[in-house]
Amino acid sequence: MSPFRRGEPGDIEGFEALYERHKGMVFRTAMGMVGDENEAQDILQATFIRVYESRHRLDGDEEAFKRWLYRVTVNLSIDVYRKRKRTATLSLDHAKSKGFEPEAESTHSKLEARDLVWKALDCLDGKHRSVVVLKYFHGLAYDEIARTLNIPLGTVRSRLNAATRAMSNKLSDERREEVSDAL
Amino acid sequence: MRCKRVGKKLLFYLDKELTAKEQQAIQSHLSACPSCRKELESLSTTQDVLRLGAQATATKVVPWAWFELRQCLSDLKGHRSVRFDTWRSRAREFVVRNATVQLVLGGALAAALIIGALLSIRELLGPSPEALAARIAADAPEVKALLQGEPSTNDTEVVNSTGYVLSKGPTSEYTLTYVDLVKETTTKQFRLINPTLKGEDKAKATSILESDLLAQRLLRTGWVMRSAHLMPSKLELDVSDNQPRVWSNGSEAGVLLVADEQQWLARIDLLGGDVLDISRVLAPKRSWVSVDAGQSSDEIIRIARSDARVAELIDRGARVTSVSTGRGRMEGKASVLLSLGEERWIVKIDMSDRTVTSIYGVPMATWDKGYFFQPKSE
Numbered sequence: 001m002s003p004f005r006r007g008e009p010g011d012i013e014g015f016e017a018l019y020e021r022h023k024g025m026v027f028r029t030a031m032g033m034v035g036d037e038n039e040a041q042d043i044l045q046a047t048f049i050r051v052y053e054s055r056h057r058l059d060g061d062e063e064a065f066k067r068w069l070y071r072v073t074v075n076l077s078i079d080v081y082r083k084r085k086r087t088a089t090l091s092l093d094h095a096k097s098k099g100f101e102p103e104a105e106s107t108h109s110k111l112e113a114r115d116l117v118w119k120a121l122d123c124l125d126g127k128h129r130s131v132v133v134l135k136y137f138h139g140l141a142y143d144e145i146a147r148t149l150n151i152p153l154g155t156v157r158s159r160l161n162a163a164t165r166a167m168s169n170k171l172s173d174e175r176r177e178e179v180s181d182a183l
Numbered sequence: 184m185r186c187k188r189v190g191k192k193l194l195f196y197l198d199k200e201l202t203a204k205e206q207q208a209i210q211s212h213l214s215a216c217p218s219c220r221k222e223l224e225s226l227s228t229t230q231d232v233l234r235l236g237a238q239a240t241a242t243k244v245v246p247w248a249w250f251e252l253r254q255c256l257s258d259l260k261g262h263r264s265v266r267f268d269t270w271r272s273r274a275r276e277f278v279v280r281n282a283t284v285q286l287v288l289g290g291a292l293a294a295a296l297i298i299g300a301l302l303s304i305r306e307l308l309g310p311s312p313e314a315l316a317a318r319i320a321a322d323a324p325e326v327k328a329l330l331q332g333e334p335s336t337n338d339t340e341v342v343n344s345t346g347y348v349l350s351k352g353p354t355s356e357y358t359l360t361y362v363d364l365v366k367e368t369t370t371k372q373f374r375l376i377n378p379t380l381k382g383e384d385k386a387k388a389t390s391i392l393e394s395d396l397l398a399q400r401l402l403r404t405g406w407v408m409r410s411a412h413l414m415p416s417k418l419e420l421d422v423s424d425n426q427p428r429v430w431s432n433g434s435e436a437g438v439l440l441v442a443d444e445q446q447w448l449a450r451i452d453l454l455g456g457d458v459l460d461i462s463r464v465l466a467p468k469r470s471w472v473s474v475d476a477g478q479s480s481d482e483i484i485r486i487a488r489s490d491a492r493v494a495e496l497i498d499r500g501a502r503v504t505s506v507s508t509g510r511g512r513m514e515g516k517a518s519v520l521l522s523l524g525e526e527r528w529i530v531k532i533d534m535s536d537r538t539v540t541s542i543y544g545v546p547m548a549t550w551d552k553g554y555f556f557q558p559k560s561e
Contacts, residue, residue: 041245049252
């Protein structure tokens, strides 16, 4: 059965239902990858256009479909991310303006953690970023990440290790302590 | 096992992605190696930050995204032939192609609008800006987290496209939330800390409490009075001059009674001279606990002073405002708050090797005599 579920492939109601079921997951992945709501919305749109274009090739295995969907989202995000890195002058200023709010006492630590996460993720390339997003934004296990991204388990382990260490170094200032205090 | 090999496996140890034998070997190495333990803690903190940051990341897809996607699909070359053959699209096509139907429907809509306007223009236009701001603040997870529970809206003001929402939590704590009504998100939230009672006010609150039978019993069995605060029994929001202020009527005091891990809060009517109630406070789970004056705090302050930067601040006239030690995951750590005028610093101490690990300044919200609260201008 097609993941569109209702009617024949191309049935817009079936497609809408599919979109409703998976839009949150796709958007979250894109947000983790690019850290910008507008770009994440674009990626969401591009991902579902890809789904629609591939509707005749999709079979009914929901789990396999989900893995494929993650993969498409990650790949489209990496494209956006690479393009942005190439034209980074503007976005660097943008990143700086996203810095900390001055009220350490009053802004909630989750928001600080979010800013910290963007700073930390910024030191990773797309490949490393994707394993981090699948693990921490979606809670996937190592073997699930390997199957989703179609890479060996050993590669997942080494990328996660390298990425977490790089981010740990990046975060090793007093701000990290400030957040952990409030956890 | 050597540190280098252990270091490469610490992440997998944290994620329990090792065999039982390896897990055991790392564990025994960690119990004997402080530097690997430190590294483990650093990785664990990074993971916490990542999880917390992931939680705080926006995950709400804008409602019109679906319509944009539909538009994109129908604009794509080759998709024009795709027929979305449902009764809804057929109906839409019928309306679009048929001028008479459009006219009739248009007329019906205009009539409905006029009738609606006569009945209630507000219901037609959706919620008022105040109601919208209140709903956004009530739904915001960061407000719930600050209040440690479901907020109830106390007062709302809207100036241009910014809403100011005063919310009350289940434990009578208050927050002031700024809401961007265009983006429909919260932009800032402040916890309103109850002003401390001093001098005569404090003495009055204490004497009223001491006349209460339950309080007398608690105090006889080793309970101590901790802090006395002005309770915001009635707060009002005032946004004149675009400066949000929160006013308190100031007739109710709260005195915290503590023993071991337990806390009771006595609410006192300062004008009527009565104790309103005494109830158990379910203490929030915090990693830091304050330390009473005595040997342990002296020791922490001594370690802080041994750092040249802290010594310099104290020489400049900075006072030690509070001393805390870590609990749970933060075991073995301590912090000292220093204040000098409007400036505040937090000094973090590692108690295991008795060193100051970091010092940083903390900007404080502006308070005036504790009777009203005024957030810093942006």
